[in-house]
Amino acid sequence: MPSAFPVLERHLFGPGPSNPYPEATAGLGLPLLGHLDPEFLRIMDETCSLLRTAWGTSNARTLPLSATGSAGMEAAFVNTVTDGDVAVIAVNGLFGERMCDVAARCGAEVVRVDHEWGAPIDPERVAQAHPNPKVIAAVHAETSTGVRSDIEALGQLKGDALLITDAVTSIGGIELRADDWGIDVGYAGTQKCLGVAPGLAPFTINDRAFERRITTPRSWYLDLGLLGGYVGTGGGGGRTYHHTAPVAMVVSLHAGLNRVLDEGLEQVWARHAEAGQQLQDGLQEMGLELFAQEGWRLPELTTVKVPDGVDSAAVRALLLERHNIEISGGAGAYAATVWRIGLMGHNARPDAALLMLAALKDVLARV
Template sequence: MTSIVQRHLFGPGPSNPYPEATEGLARPLLGHLDPAFLTIMDETCDRLRVAWGTDNARTLPLSATGSAGMEAAFVNTVHPGDVVVVAVNGLFGQRMCEVASRCGAEVVPVEHTWGTAIDPERVLAAHPSPKIVAAVHAETSTGVRSDIAALGDAVHASTDALLVVDAVTSIGGIELRADDWGIDVGYAGTQKCLGVAPGLAPFTINDRAFARRVERPQSWYLDLGLLGGYVGEAGAKGGGRTYHHTAPVAMISSLHAGLGRILDEGLENVWARHAAAGQALQDGLETMGLELFAEKGSRLPDLTTVRVPDGVDSAAVRRTLLERYDIEIGGGAGEFAASVWRIGLMGPNARPDAVALLLAALAETLGR
């Protein structure tokens, strides 16, 4: 019989779940059209609106991971030949370009140095009349937060473009205000600051973007026009349900419970808790003599990137942390795979004892 292994998940995701989210997974299973489950679904959508900072009727948990949220964002909004400007400052900006191009877009990437925030002026100067501007709020590959509020202001002041935003590593951990910032389409994941297992993609689209959607997108499963008849739109408007697919009822129950935990604490209190934990970790790493990777002023509190010291085997350190302390941290991405560590303090891990444990274990492993 396989033994149960419990890890401290301090990498870029997944994070350890909130206990309430774990309890939600173990609740008695309901049918996906059971009125009791539909009440849970509707409440989950309501709670997601709070987490997103939106009143959008079409705010729902897509039955797939965050990457499917990205697919849904583009497959429903990109018409063949549309110009899509993508701010690229890491791996997930690059992935946006790939997905948009597969949907038939003319992609205009605006490259930024990895470790730096996006520059709204450069993004807007890339094309005079894009149909879509896309950006990552919290770039998981580099630990950088970009100013989506400033980008939204710039996009809507000078173009008629839709603003598509990746909030996978920001939702539930740092300030996120979709309506105030002009986000037309947003997608996220459950496995990071929301403190829920991977498997769902919290998604939101406003009326403006929905009116301009692709009427018959190439993906039947991710067609928001069909999905809206089952969740999100149907629940918000109190309308009848149309069967689309068998929803992952246990995962939605878990998300419902995890969001309830966050809202009970208070969303802004949760943001503050992540900020305090991230600052304590970054201060401790610098006191240890380590160099942070992301530029100062744009560092994420929930995901810290740190340069691997010269002469240190990145993989060996990660292996020692895992085997000796049951601590997982992540390697870097792309060209920084062996020269950067990614350390996440997300969801229930954003707390002082997690910071102390991680710093002590890393200091001992490095002999510092």
């Protein structure tokens, strides 16, 4: 069994993970602390506080779940719906699809509102899909299509329902205001615009949703009633042991969030907007056609149509081999006809956009 492997330095310009901020990488390598060490508890408290800023929320129950973003989705549903509850789910890509699967496994009666892939959700149609759902769920930034949807408008129309929002690819990259927009439950990932390695799911739930939660959810690991004690927001002031926190990942997230918030959230959003615009302009100047609907394109994740006669996989392989650049194919039915190019987090920079454009030109001339 060979134990050595080459150390590759990739430009991670796909839909995530992105290259972490150097501070986040340095955080991973620090001497490990115990999960109950007073110093670690302080770092965890600060991390939850920093996450509140990133979410735009004052929710006490804001924390990094100890698993990846997909577990955040599961936590959102398993804590809010059970057998027979109605869940209206907006579907305009892969992650909306996945929500339907996850909610159904929790026992929910899923009312699925389909949209064309590449288009945003229609908040009115979603809000009118059922007279009295327990939850309404939508994806803010669809990683599969590169499309933003208007969560604020959906929040205004949600009525009595709880609004669940997938912010995996939006947090730290584009405007996100959980409280102002009426998001009751939100989940995200660390490995996109927050610029931290994958492994945690930033999560937030407000009092309104917490009070209506399933008190003994099917999942022990993701039970928010128990997890409040774990991060010291369960009331009573104390901490209760739940599971061993993934200490190194939390310390890394703490470092990454500090980097982002030291720069300033609005400045970081502007940097993503600028890099994305530069990339999208450049791609169109090369004669390529963008996939996501104009006006709803994510700056942090660009979808572009593979030109006729070009072998998508060959281009991706040559980008990787020749330039150490990773981009991704499309999702689902668009696997071979769309590329997904992300400039997220630390990669939302003019030099990264230039390199991406130049490398794609180079490779398209060779295949």
